[in-house]
Amino acid sequence: MKYRLLAGGSVFVLTAALSACSSSSGSDSGNGDGRTTVDVWLMRDSVSAQFQKEFTADFEKRHPTIDVKIQIQEWDGIGQKITAALASNDAPDVIEAGNTQVAQFAESGGLLDLSDHTDELNGEDWLSGLAEPGSYEGKQYGIPYYAANRVVIHRTDLFEKAGVDAAEIKTREQWIDATAKLNKGGTQGIYLPGQMWYALAGFIWDEGGDLAAESGGKWSGALDTPEALRGMEFYEELQALGKGPKDSDEDDPPQAEVMAQGQVAQVISTPGGAKVIEENNPELKGKLAFFPIPGKTADTPGAVFTGGSDLVVPAAAAHPDEAVTFIKELTGDTWQKKLAVAMSYVPNRTTLASAVADDPGAAAMAVGAANGHATPNTPGWAAVEAENPIKDYMTAVLTGGDPAKEAAKASQDITRAMNAGS
Numbered sequence: 001m002k003y004r005l006l007a008g009g010s011v012f013v014l015t016a017a018l019s020a021c022s023s024s025s026g027s028d029s030g031n032g033d034g035r036t037t038v039d040v041w042l043m044r045d046s047v048s049a050q051f052q053k054e055f056t057a058d059f060e061k062r063h064p065t066i067d068v069k070i071q072i073q074e075w076d077g078i079g080q081k082i083t084a085a086l087a088s089n090d091a092p093d094v095i096e097a098g099n100t101q102v103a104q105f106a107e108s109g110g111l112l113d114l115s116d117h118t119d120e121l122n123g124e125d126w127l128s129g130l131a132e133p134g135s136y137e138g139k140q141y142g143i144p145y146y147a148a149n150r151v152v153i154h155r156t157d158l159f160e161k162a163g164v165d166a167a168e169i170k171t172r173e174q175w176i177d178a179t180a181k182l183n184k185g186g187t188q189g190i191y192l193p194g195q196m197w198y199a200l201a202g203f204i205w206d207e208g209g210d211l212a213a214e215s216g217g218k219w220s221g222a223l224d225t226p227e228a229l230r231g232m233e234f235y236e237e238l239q240a241l242g243k244g245p246k247d248s249d250e251d252d253p254p255q256a257e258v259m260a261q262g263q264v265a266q267v268i269s270t271p272g273g274a275k276v277i278e279e280n281n282p283e284l285k286g287k288l289a290f291f292p293i294p295g296k297t298a299d300t301p302g303a304v305f306t307g308g309s310d311l312v313v314p315a316a317a318a319h320p321d322e323a324v325t326f327i328k329e330l331t332g333d334t335w336q337k338k339l340a341v342a343m344s345y346v347p348n349r350t351t352l353a354s355a356v357a358d359d360p361g362a363a364a365m366a367v368g369a370a371n372g373h374a375t376p377n378t379p380g381w382a383a384v385e386a387e388n389p390i391k392d393y394m395t396a397v398l399t400g401g402d403p404a405k406e407a408a409k410a411s412q413d414i415t416r417a418m419n420a421g422s
Helices: 018-023 050-063 078-086 100-107 156-162 174-181 199-206 227-241 255-260 272-280 322-328 332-344 350-356 360-368 381-387 391-399 405-419
Strands: 036-043 066-073 092-100 143-148 151-155 210-214 218-221 268-269 288-291 307-312
Touching: 036 322, 036 381, 050 066, 050 322, 050 332, 066 322, 066 332, 078 092, 092 381, 100 307, 143 288, 143 332, 151 156, 151 272, 151 350, 151 360, 156 174, 174 227, 199 227, 199 391, 210 405, 218 405, 227 391, 227 405, 255 268, 255 272, 255 360, 268 272, 272 288, 288 360, 322 332, 332 350, 350 360, 381 391, 381 405
Parallel strands: 036 066, 036 092
Antiparallel strands: 092 307, 143 307, 151 268, 151 288, 210 218
16 A cells, blocks of 8 residues: 555556566575575565565574565556466565455455465454455455554644643544634634545544445445435535635645645644655644544544555465465564554554554554544445546535535446446
8 A cells, every 4th residue: 555645556557567577486486495485575665674674584584494585566557567467377475465456456366365364363353444455255365464544633832822632632523623723813723625535434434324335246336325424514514624625635735735834733644744744844843743533422533544555465376375474474463563663554453553652643543543444345446536526526515516416426426437347
């Protein structure tokens, strides 16, 4: 999963990269000395060079008959590159895939069913936002690797000036009241662009709704349900407490740059957005903090889209047993904790959340991750994100359109897109 976007595999740009698959050494049976090389594809920036070096050295020490060859892959074009690898006889042994990509790869028959390994991989504690999209038709193909999700980044100085204590914001109602107090004197209580559809998805999930629903093997858009309409109603109320554009998303203009200008009290972002804000305005360093997106009640954080990655094993992998051994180590307690600290990720299991307790941004993510969700787990969802009628729907409502009518239209568009290939 591309950490900056957190948008799942369906948003990756697909470019011709078939020839790149020949770089794999997965077809080698061994090194001639009794050792086996496990060939691994990890994505750019998912781990640091130092982490990779330390993990590889420890793994090879603990497993003296296995060598590790990690190849770093670029996000651009990765969808088609993985598809080509899965269809070849030269696939790597382990591949990192965006969590929402797994279904489309599993549908092709190119992945190994790892269901028999879920117990030894601590599957009972996996984050649902990683585990659920890693499954397809009742089988587990993707093993949760790491997660990241959105939190609220806020200006501590503006909160103090307005007499608002972020630690006391636990519910939506409290969030609205606090944001209204902040939305005065030239300050935007929150900068929320009109098309941040992942935030809307969270509010819909909070209400018990979803973006789409399956019935009788067919998927249909679900934005016109009462639950989804209540989610949009809350989005509209929150969005009005700032000056975010109603016809664009968080990248147009980049919301970190907007907050860096000094008149914004809050944005919804991954914690890494704070670093970008500080880079654009060094005077804000030390004035930014985090809290989880509030839920409807104080005892449950707001639902969030869980972005991140799963690890998969191609059906054509030359060394499936060694691949599982590699995955077991990388997703085990020791290295999950180290990965979370090194990269400010949320660990793949709820029982490891304490590993990031000393990282304020990651700690806030970990709280939200306990109520993490994924987009509809079907290969057809890729077509929805490519067209994205959800964004048009949001803009239509925010500019005065009838919510029910606009939701019905968007739901029809989602239904058509999801079932276009069936």
